[in-house]
Amino acid sequence: MNSTPPTIEKSATPPRRKPTLRPVKVRAIEDLGPRMRRVTFFGDSLEGFGPARPGSHIKLFFGDIPSDWQPVPGQPRPVARTYTPRHFDPVRRELVVDFVRHGEGVASEWVEQAQIGSALVIAGPGGGQVFPQDLRHLVLMADESALPAVGTILDDLPSHCLVTLFAEVDDEADRRSPSERPSTDVRWLPRQASRAAPGSLLLQAARNLSLPAGAMCWVACEAAAVREIRAVLLNERGIDRAQLVTRGYWKAGASDHPDHDMGE
Numbered sequence: 001m002n003s004t005p006p007t008i009e010k011s012a013t014p015p016r017r018k019p020t021l022r023p024v025k026v027r028a029i030e031d032l033g034p035r036m037r038r039v040t041f042f043g044d045s046l047e048g049f050g051p052a053r054p055g056s057h058i059k060l061f062f063g064d065i066p067s068d069w070q071p072v073p074g075q076p077r078p079v080a081r082t083y084t085p086r087h088f089d090p091v092r093r094e095l096v097v098d099f100v101r102h103g104e105g106v107a108s109e110w111v112e113q114a115q116i117g118s119a120l121v122i123a124g125p126g127g128g129q130v131f132p133q134d135l136r137h138l139v140l141m142a143d144e145s146a147l148p149a150v151g152t153i154l155d156d157l158p159s160h161c162l163v164t165l166f167a168e169v170d171d172e173a174d175r176r177s178p179s180e181r182p183s184t185d186v187r188w189l190p191r192q193a194s195r196a197a198p199g200s201l202l203l204q205a206a207r208n209l210s211l212p213a214g215a216m217c218w219v220a221c222e223a224a225a226v227r228e229i230r231a232v233l234l235n236e237r238g239i240d241r242a243q244l245v246t247r248g249y250w251k252a253g254a255s256d257h258p259d260h261d262m263g264e
Helices: 106-113 144-156 200-207 223-235
Strands: 021-033 036-042 057-062 079-083 085-089 094-100 119-126 137-143 162-169 184-190 216-222 244-250
Touching (some): 094 106, 137 144, 137 200, 162 200, 184 200, 200 223, 216 223
Parallel strands (some): 137 162, 216 244
Antiparallel strands (some): 036 094
């Protein structure tokens, strides 16, 4: 094995610009499980969208938004939430987004009532992750909110990369592979049986984690849990900081939490 561990490719931060707002409508709705609903959007506005990087994000804007609206500093903005673009078909101009159905919040309420033809405005994509092509082993630790992003990462990895996924979900009924990629070892961690707090089962897995030389680890779940997991991996498991990526996808008690603590 190469003695020099691969590192994540980091791109320079581009200058901030106004987002391209894209009005879209719902073309299809599919329930992937009791708590995950897949929505396919379409529209000519998706011309030029992407390609999205693995683990990238988009903004969904809710409410009655004028077609010519643009954000103005200091002015109120429509309610927005951050999601992962799961699939994009540039020929059909279709964008797939997976929603966790947790019953609370503007996005959850919208997806419960969504019908064919329902309209939204989106912006993006942005962010995302590029993993080295010579990476031999990747460990992913994620709760249900990050499983769509996990799917995009798995779809993009080279076939020679071994993957171990620790997936924390509400209960056994939520077990569904986020990707059809082979060579993925999935360890399901259902919270309901033990009434575990969000992120606690991933934290326990982190404490027992043993990584082979050169492996990398990507962690995404509730923001406070992410910080605890990161501390364990760095201070107890001895992972090199350059081999660790952490993302707080949501925060308990907060709406649309903008987690800027990347730990990098």
